[in-house]
Amino acid sequence: MNGGGLVISLDFELKWGVHDVFRYGRYNKNLYGVRKALPKILALFEQYHIHATWATVGLLFAESKAEMAHYLRGIPVKYEDMRYAAYTQLAKVGENEQEDLLHFGRSLVEEIKRTPYQEIASHTFSHFYCLEKGQTKADFCADLYATKTITDGYIAPMKSITFPRNQVNKDYFQACLEAGYICYRGPTNHALYNTSKGRWLGAKKWLDSYFNLTGHHLVTFKDMQMAPLIDIRSSAFLRPYCSPLRVFEGLKIKRIKEGMLEAAKAQAFYHIWWHPHNFGKHIDKNLAILEELLRYFQELRSHYSFESYSMYEVAKLCLHPERGISNDF
Template sequence: MNESTNGYLVISLDFELIWGVFDTVEIAQKSEYFLNTRKVIPKILKLFSDSSIHATWASVGMLFNDDWAEWVQNATKVKPEYANSMLSSYDYGDSIKNIGYRDLCFAPEIILEISNTIGQEMATHTYSHYYCLEEGQGKESFRQDLVKAIEVASKMGIELKSLVFPRNQIRKEYLEICSELGILNVRSNPDSWYWNDTSSSGLTTKIARTADAYIDLGKKMYSYSDLKSTNGLPLEQKASRFLRPVEFNSFLRKLKIRRIKKEMSYAAKKGEIYHLWWHPHNFGDQPEESIKDLSKIIKHFKFLRSKYNFQSLNMLELGDTVI
């Protein structure tokens, strides 16, 4: 492993549109929300490009389809048979494909725009927003899902080397499949008790994850030496902080941004890694205010880059520094 004397900011975005939340929202009520998401992505890319910010965009493979006919054609032979059928993106797609909603379900033109922007890595969020910890799925359906994600990306000239597990549901035994299929990096979860069970919906866990955005519930930065790749498996890169959507409470909003900036400063001064992540659709309700908050974060990064040589890397680039 190379020794690193400066710190790194790593940004990853989980690009999903409706495929990440269809079990929790009504699509007919979220049209403006997802159309705003599509419109805000070029603004995020411009901010990144203007400030030389590198980022990883982990995209659901179904977004690579151009229309419902292509979506049907690209269905895998073995699908996850979740005990909770409400989680199946295939069942959901079948229920709405005759209605339309093309721009809320597919985005190959946006994917090309992202991949053509300097410093942006196109990664995978699995093909079907696959839930690795849910009852009713298994290794073969996961393998076919990941093969399909790689296939649809390859047709667009994109090689997938990094992966983010949907809803952060990491299954250790699936890492071998990732490695076999050429995935070099995966995003893992923070070393905090409230992230130990990613499928937990308990009140205590929810309160802790929310409160952590505003008050100190433990260190989120980590040292370069903590990056570990075991027995040829993908390199696990721990997430640090989820950038929550803009709050309606101005005090909490300021507190959140101040906390992120403080953590970035610590990483820059100590030569550590700070991994910030969010979903583009988190900007869907208040896109302009969300861009303002992101601009503040980037402005602080540029100060840290100038003073401490704090660097911006995407997941693939960070992985490439580890030998």
């Protein structure tokens, strides 16, 4: 019998995930900080035997600007708002990772690959927005194809996908399935999390990270039975350390610990996610929070049969509970 567990996923994207939001280098400190934070996150995962999913933007597998341009030519997506299109950023991209630490990430992918029990998954190739006006299913399929081609032979075929800005378009699920994916991370199961629009909703989501407004959002196999892709939905976003509001940090940690405890007792899953760049500032503070959560997880693991899982491992258990986990990545 499966006893549930902690699921962790990270959306690894560097500048490709934020170029339309932060201009004039306003977020660069966080992005440069990923170079320091990511290896330390991996070290903690190794120390605490954590299995995690790294949903990686396909462009981060590229080794040169020419390679990026080659793949992006195959995805000529015409968003109504062209700020979203990755290829509009090419002029700002350096020749390779030595020159440009914000748009390239192959050496970091290598570190993830070297760490045991880490799943490398997709966050689309070009940080593709599946619900924005102007993009089409053909564009999305071209984006899927680019990821498949650039990763072919380098890593195991990808099985899990997380959608940029959590824009889940069910019309694209069949294409994902045909490309080999079996699961995705759906948004937290509450009306508050079904849309990313609106300042008031944003404030409520923020409050929900500190005070239990919407429940613990445990994930059970029953929730996951959604053909054709399995929804390993999110329970909580791990917000970065916030210096002006540091008095609330304890509440945030407590809220997540309570969710983990409820999941352990109910033999359910608790799925937390964030971006490595969220840890790019106040790195030590954020790592200390992560370690506190992992230490608590360790306690739960010894008191309940509460384990650590990647998204793909949960999907495999959902499909074939009798087989358990096989380590095939």
